[in-house]
Amino acid sequence: KNEVEQSPQNLTAQEGEFITINCSYSVGISALHWLQQHPGGGIVSLFMLSSGKKKHGRLIATINIQEKHSSLHITASHPRDSAVYICAVRMNTGNQFYFGTGTSLTVIP
C-alpha cells in the first residue's frame, strides 16, 4: 500500500519538450514536497507547497487539494533535467512524509 502514486513511472522526451509529471495521494495532507534525484544518487529539494502554484526557473509545481493531485512541469526540457523526480506528502496527522516511487525522466538531445 502506498499513499502516494506517481505517473508515469518512466518518461523519455526530446530536448525542448514540455514535460508533466503527476502525483496523486489518497488522504488529506498538510504539505507536498517535490524532489529531484540525480543519476549519482544525490537528492535535491525542488518545491514545498500546500496550495496553488510555485515556479522556479523552468520548473512549475501545482497542487489541487480538492482533487488530491499535484503536477510538476518542466518547460523547454534539457538533457541535464534527466533524473528521478520524487513526490512526498505529509499527512494531516503525524510528522513524517510518505514518498512516491519516483518518475524516471530521460531527456534526449
Next chain:
Amino acid sequence: DAGITQSPRHKVTETGTPVTLRCHQTENHRYMYWYRQDPGHGLRLIHYSYGVKDTDKGEVSDGYSVSRSKTEDFLLTLESATSSQTSVYFCAISRGPGNEQFFGPGTRLTVL
C-alpha cells in the same frame, strides 16, 4: 546546499555484525531523519529525531536503533546486520516537521 554529510559513504559488512552510520549537519536544524531507499519502494522512514535525545520510530524501524546526543549528529545503528538491510541510507534534516527536507549524499550498505 545544506551542510549535511554522511559517513561512511560505502560499507560492506557481514551478516550478524554491528554497523553504525553517522549523519552530521552544520545547519542547526532541529529535525533529523534516517531513510532507506530500495528498488520498487519510495524512501521509507526508519527513525527521526526532533531534538537532542528525542527520537521516534518510522514505518520500518525494526532492527534499527538511533541516538542523538548533539544537535549536529544523528547515528543509525544496526545491532546485528542482516541481508535485508542491504540498502542505500539517506539522512535528512529540516527546521520543523512539515518543513522542506534537505538530504545527505547517502550511504550504500551491503550486508553479505
